[in-house]
Amino acid sequence: MAKFEQGDDSVVVIIGSGAGGGTLANELCQKGIKVVVLEAGARQSTASFINDEWKSFVQLAWLDPRTTSGSWRVAKDFSGLPAWICKTVGGTTTHWAGASLRFQAHEFKARTTYGGIAGTNLADWPLTLAELEPWYAKAEDKMGVTRTHGIPGLPGNNNYKVMHAGAKKLGYQDVHTGNMAINSVPRHGRGRCMQIGFCFQGCKSGAKWSTLYTEIPAAERTGNLDLRPESHVVRIEHDDAGKATGVVYFDKDGKEQRQKARLVCVAGNSIETPRLLLLSASSKFPDGLANSSGQVGRNYMRHMTGSVYAAFKQPVHMYRGTTMAGIIRDEARHDTKRGFAGGYELETLALGIPFMAAFLNPGGWGADFSWWMDHYTHLAGMWLVGEDMPRESNRVTLNKAVKDKYGNAAPNVHFDDHDNDVAMRNHAFAQGEKVYQAAGAIRTFRTPPYPSTHNLGTCRMGASAKDSVCNAFGQTHDVPNLFISDGSQFTTGGAENPTLTIVTLAIRQADHIAKLMSQRAI
Ligand SMILES: Cc1cc2nc3c(=O)[nH]c(=O)nc-3n(C[C@H](O)[C@H](O)[C@H](O)COP(=O)(O)OP(=O)(O)OC[C@H]3O[C@@H](n4cnc5c(N)ncnc54)[C@H](O)[C@@H]3O)c2cc1C
Ligand code: SF4
Numbered sequence: 389m390a391k392f393e394q395g396d397d398s399v400v401v402i403i404g405s406g407a408g409g410g411t412l413a414n415e416l417c418q419k420g421i422k423v424v425v426l427e428a429g430a431r432q433s434t435a436s437f438i439n440d441e442w443k444s445f446v447q448l449a450w451l452d453p454r455t456t457s458g459s460w461r462v463a464k465d466f467s468g469l470p471a472w473i474c475k476t477v478g479g480t481t482t483h484w485a486g487a488s489l490r491f492q493a494h495e496f497k498a499r500t501t502y503g504g505i506a507g508t509n510l511a512d513w514p515l516t517l518a519e520l521e522p523w524y525a526k527a528e529d530k531m532g533v534t535r536t537h538g539i540p541g542l543p544g545n546n547n548y549k550v551m552h553a554g555a556k557k558l559g560y561q562d563v564h565t566g567n568m569a570i571n572s573v574p575r576h577g578r579g580r581c582m583q584i585g586f587c588f589q590g591c592k593s594g595a596k597w598s599t600l601y602t603e604i605p606a607a608e609r610t611g612n613l614d615l616r617p618e619s620h621v622v623r624i625e626h627d628d629a630g631k632a633t634g635v636v637y638f639d640k641d642g643k644e645q646r647q648k649a650r651l652v653c654v655a656g657n658s659i660e661t662p663r664l665l666l667l668s669a670s671s672k673f674p675d676g677l678a679n680s681s682g683q684v685g686r687n688y689m690r691h692m693t694g695s696v697y698a699a700f701k702q703p704v705h706m707y708r709g710t711t712m713a714g715i716i717r718d719e720a721r722h723d724t725k726r727g728f729a730g731g732y733e734l735e736t737l738a739l740g741i742p743f744m745a746a747f748l749n750p751g752g753w754g755a756d757f758s759w760w761m762d763h764y765t766h767l768a769g770m771w772l773v774g775e776d777m778p779r780e781s782n783r784v785t786l787n788k789a790v791k792d793k794y795g796n797a798a799p800n801v802h803f804d805d806h807d808n809d810v811a812m813r814n815h816a817f818a819q820g821e822k823v824y825q826a827a828g829a830i831r832t833f834r835t836p837p838y839p840s841t842h843n844l845g846t847c848r849m850g851a852s853a854k855d856s857v858c859n860a861f862g863q864t865h866d867v868p869n870l871f872i873s874d875g876s877q878f879t880t881g882g883a884e885n886p887t888l889t890i891v892t893l894a895i896r897q898a899d900h901i902a903k904l905m906s907q908r909a910i
Contacts, residue, residue, distance in 0.1 A: 392424055392614045397648035399424050399614075400901070401635055402655060403621045403664065406479015407890045408874035409655030410599025410607075411530075415898030417612035421905065424647055425604075425613065426637050428620040428656075429476035434601060437482075437590030441742045444589035448482050450475040453798040454659065455787045460803040461836045465750035470801035471690075472839040473657050477617050478600025480657065480841075481887070482590045485712035486569040486597065487735060488533045489884035490524050493517040494722055495730075495775065498880040501722060502729040507806055508777040509687055513879040514851045514860040520892055527892040531569035531597040532576060534713075541565045542572045542581060545709025547736045550700065550768040554827030555716045555734075558819075562717035566735070569597035569888070570710060576602070585738070587711040619645070622794050624652055624668040624677055624870065632677075632870045638794055651869035651901070651910055653862075654876075655894075658688065658843035661876040662784045663799040665847065678847070678864035683857050685785055687778035687848050688801065689881040690840035692809045694772045694817055695737055697748070698824030698832045699763045706738040706768050714770075719819060720883045728811040731883040732774025734820055739769070747838055760833060768824060772816035773842070775883045777806040784846050801840075842886050847876040861900040862893065869910045873897060 392399050400416055402409045405427040413423045429448075438444045449472065456463035456470045463470075474480040494501045496513040504510070528536040535541050542565045544552065555563045570587075571580045581595040594601050607613040618640035625633050625646075634648040654661045662685040666676040676684050714736030721731050739747060741764055748760060760767070782804065786797035805813075821832040849872075850856025853865035856879070862872045875890050882889070904910045 389608045390422070390611050390614045392422060394645060394647050397634070398422060398650050400651050400653065401426065401647055401649035402653045402873065403635065404479055404655035404657065404874065405477050405599060405604060405615065406474070406655065406657065406874070407481050407599065407887045408894045409653070410478060410481065410603040411891045411894040412653055412655065412873050412898050413613055414603035414607040415895055416901065417607040417610040419898065419902045421612060421902060423607065423613050425615045426619040426621050426635065426647065427477050427615065427617050429474065429617065431477040431617045432482065432590065432600070434590070434592050434594045437592050439586040439589050439592065441589065441740045448474045448476045448590065452792050453790050455790055455798055455800045457800060458803040460805060462839055465836070466839050469839045471659055471843050472841050473843060477604065477615070478598045481598040482600055483588050484887060485587050487712050487715070487885040488528065488531060488567050488569045488888040491517060491882040491884055491889055492720065495880065495882040505729060505777065505808060507779060509780045510778060511848070511850055511855065511879050514849055523892045523896045524888065526895050527888055531888070531891060532571050533888070534566065534568045534570065534572050535564070536567065539575070540572045542568055542570060542710055542713040544714060545583065546704050547706035547709070547738055547768050548714035550704055550827050551714050551716070551736055551770060551823060554823035557826035558822055560716050560718045564715065565713040566715045568710070568713050570713070571595040581710055583709040585708050585711065620794065621664060622667060622796055624664065626670065626672065626677070626867065630672055630867060632867055651871065653871040653873040655873040657874055658846045658876040659784050659799050659801060661872060661874055662846040663786065666786050667796055678857055678866045678870055680866050681853060681855055681857060683848060683855060685846050686780045686783045687845040688782045688784055688803060689776050689778055689845040689878065690803065691842040691881055692732060692772070692774040692776045692812045692816070693837040694813050695769060695835040696772070696817060696820030696824065696832060697760070697767050697769045697835060698829035699760070700766050700768065700829055703765045704768045705765055707740055711738055712736055716823070719816070726815050728808045728815065730775035730808070730812065732772055732812055732816050733883055734816065734823065735771045735773060737769045737771035748833070748835055750836070770820055772813065772820060773883070773885060774812050774816060775881050776809045778845055778880055779804070779806060842881070844875045844878040844881050844886060847872045848879045849877045850879060862897045871897060871901065
């Protein structure tokens with residue numbers, strides 16, 4: 389692994405090593421560019437992952453102080469945990485389930501397609517599906533997404549078989565074991581899925597794509613990557629001309645350090661990325677870096693979510709096998725006859741007993757709750773995930789009353805569901821229940837949204853510097869050598885799980901950065 393001087397101002401500094409940051413690092417390193425990755429979390433491995441839900445959560449999750457406000461139920465149920473995301477090398481690609489779907493063409497044109505829905509801040513992406521298609525193909529190949537590039541689908545577990553049976557009886561057509569970034573056959577030096585069923589706890593077999601054991605080691609092998617785990621960035625610095633010059637961070641011993649940079653890419657996930665820009669306010673940028681539009685932190689999206697569980701007479705053992713290899717895509721279309729704009733997916737989901745007890749009905753208690761827990765082995769489960777509406781008032785701000793261990797203001801996440809989100813959720817709950825009823829369920833249960841796993845939109849891209857933070861390449865309008873390299877860039881959320889698009893944008897961004905660097909344009 390390379391070691392670069394802290395005063396070396398020729399390096400690219402990337403903050404965060406997850407889906408966006410880890411991919412960008414590898415892509416740049418492969419092109420011969422020197423990269424320093426500063427990652428707040430420690431480095432784990434397939435050997436150190438723990439197949440135990442709470443222990444794994446403590447090992448991998450971001451647990452620094454955060455606060456919540458707004459009418460969303462997460463603020464009541466999990467007020468200090470707005471998001472379920474990671475602080476570890478590999479970021480949330482350690483916890484993630486692997487569902488990897490392309491956006492649909494109309495989702496890049498949400499404002500044009502859905503119109504000006506009151507109470508939203510909808511905009512079109514400065515990109516089209518056609519422009520992204522070749523980059524999507526590269527991302528799918530890199531991640532080994534099933535049902536692309538000739539890679540076979542994963543086998544269906546019992547949870548999938550129950551969903552499939554009900555879906556077909558209801559007349560759904562687009563039902564399969566998903567497009568998963570999980571090896572169904574050995575590929576790129578990693579084995580196939582062993583159906584262990586702990587996909588959320590870091591995949592011990594390494595079959596599931598994670599930047600931890602794919603992109604990062606590949607980048608290290610080039611000799612161009614200096615990865616510094618347990619390095620928490622607290623500020624991005626700039627010169628009098630407004631160009632980013634480097635970052636200040638605390639190393640694993642709690643010592644303040646300064647790394648110079650030719651350019652800085654922020655990929656801290658959609659809460660820490662805007663927080664860092666806001667914390668980097670200066671006399672030149674009093675409202676935070678790259679925030680002349682006032683949009684940094686705004687338009688926070690978390691996807692419309694919810695879960696449906698159903699109890700059956702016969703055992704299902706939903707927790708065996710791949711957690712999310714099962715999908716119904718028929719509801720992903722935009723069809724306002726259902727009473728809302730945009731669409732949603734229904735995907736298999738299984739939680740272990742500890743998480744089930746915590747998330748089934750937070751605060752739930754008594755005979756009914758016990759009945760569901762007693763029937764755990766006989767349950768099937770699915771997750772509902774759809775497009776939520778961007779709103780200016782849904783936002784990440786600095787909560788100066790709460791400080792982290794470095795003395796910096798904690799992020800507050802404010803969220804109110806839009807009526808469109810509520811209408812979509814109610815439709816999805818009803819359809820999910822119908823699927824299970826068609827398969828013979830004796831009871832069904834609607835579970836409210838968990839802390840956000842899909843965090844998007846807080847530094848959105850757009851054609852105009854007036855109402856967006858960055859351009860179609862993630863380059864901020866205000867600071868040309870500062871890039872947004874994670875899901876914060878999303879203009880809107882689409883109905884699809886976002887990581888494939890984050891990786892796609894990172895590959896495309898790396899190509900653009902390399903061109904700008906070779907032209908000496910940055
Ligand atoms: C349980 C679960 C299941 C999921 N399943 C799916 C799925 O099936 N499909 C899908 O598409 N998505 C899924 N996701 C979401 C997916 O994991 C995220 O979309 C993706 O990882 C986001 O990538 P990112 O680069 O934005 O951030 P992350 O992958 O979260 O990486 C951000 C990194 O930045 C680091 N960081 C933050 N701030 C700083 C700082 N100041 N200094 C240094 N480092 C910093 C963090 O420690 C972290 O490692 C799931 C998420 C969870 C939790
Ligand atoms: S089921 Fe497959 S992808 Fe999930 S943890 Fe096990 S081996 Fe990994």
